[in-house]
Amino acid sequence: QKEVEQNSGPLSVPEGAIASLNCTYSDRVSQSFFWYRQYSGKSPELIMSIYSNGDKEDGRFTAQLNKASQYVSLLIRDSQPSDSATYLCAVIAGGTSYGKLTFGQGTILTVHP
Amino acid sequence: DAGITQSPRHKVTETGTPVTLRCHQTENHRYMYWYRQDPGHGLRLIHYSYGVKDTDKGEVSDGYSVSRSKTEDFLLTLESATSSQTSVYFCAISDPGLAGESTDTQYFGPGTRLTVL
Numbered sequence: 443q444k445e446v447e448q449n450s451g452p453l454s455v456p457e458g459a460i461a462s463l464n465c466t467y468s469d470r471v472s473q474s475f476f477w478y479r480q481y482s483g484k485s486p487e488l489i490m491s492i493y494s495n496g497d498k499e500d501g502r503f504t505a506q507l508n509k510a511s512q513y514v515s516l517l518i519r520d521s522q523p524s525d526s527a528t529y530l531c532a533v534i535a536g537g538t539s540y541g542k543l544t545f546g547q548g549t550i551l552t553v554h555p
Numbered sequence: 556d557a558g559i560t561q562s563p564r565h566k567v568t569e570t571g572t573p574v575t576l577r578c579h580q581t582e583n584h585r586y587m588y589w590y591r592q593d594p595g596h597g598l599r600l601i602h603y604s605y606g607v608k609d610t611d612k613g614e615v616s617d618g619y620s621v622s623r624s625k626t627e628d629f630l631l632t633l634e635s636a637t638s639s640q641t642s643v644y645f646c647a648i649s650d651p652g653l654a655g656e657s658t659d660t661q662y663f664g665p666g667t668r669l670t671v672l
Contacts (some may be wrong), residue, residue, distance in 0.1 A: 474658070474659050476661075478663075484665075484666075485645055485663040485664060486645070486663045487663070487667050487668050488600070488660065488661075488662065491660055504569075530597070530598065532598075535657055542600055542603065543588075543598075543600065543661060544600075544614075544615065545597045545598040545599075546597060547595070547596070547597040548597060
C-alpha cells in the first residue's frame with residue numbers, strides 16, 4: 443500500500459463547477475498535510491496546509507481533514523480554466539524526521555470552458 | 556518564490572560522467588531538500604539538510620551525495636550518472652522563521668531537467 447494515494451484522474455469539470463480532489467494516507471499518526479498545484483513544466487506551488495480535523499478555507503479553496511478516516515481533500519469552488527493543473531497531496535508522517543514530505547502521485551485536473 | 560534558484564536548468568550528459576546540481580537560496584533558510592520527480596513515482600526525497608554540514612538521506616539516496624558548506628548552497632552530486640537518474644530535480648526549502656507558516660512548510664525551486672544518455 444502506498445503511503446499517500448491519490449486518484450490520478452484526469453478529473454474533468456466544467457468552468458464554474460466545484461472540483462473535488464481526494465487523498466488518503468496510511469500512517470495514522472501523520473500530523474501535517476499539504477496541497478500543492480503544479481502546472482506542466484513548472485515547480486510545485488503551495489496552495490494550502492492543514493493540521494487539524496475539519497475545514498480550512500482560503501479564497502476559492504477549501505481543505506478538509508479527517509484523521510479518523512485518514513483522508514484529506516481539496517475543494518475548488520467556481521473552477522476556472524486556469525485551475526487546470528496537477529494537484530499534489532503531501533504528508534509529513536508522525537515520528538519522521540523534520541520536514542520529510544511524502545507525496546502522492548498527483549491528480550490531473552482539467553477545467554473546460 | 557522564497558529566493559531559490561537552481562543551476563543548471565537543463566543538462567544532458569552521458570552515462571558514467573559526474574554531475575553536480577546546485578541549489579542556491581538568498582534568504583538564509585535553515586532546511587534544504589532535494590527531490591526527484593518521475594512519471595509514475597511522483598516526487599521523492601533524495602537528501603535533505605538541516606544546517607551547514609548537516610545532511611541526511613531520504614527515500615531514494617542511492618547513487619547521490621550532497622554537500623552544504625554554507626547556508627545558501629546545497630549541492631547534489633551524481634558521482635557516475637546512470638540512465639535511471641534521468642529525471643527532473645527540485646530543490647526545496649523550509650524555515651521555522653518564515654512568518655505565518657508552519658515550521659515544516661516547503662517551497663520549491665524552479666527545477667533542473669537532467670537527461671543521462
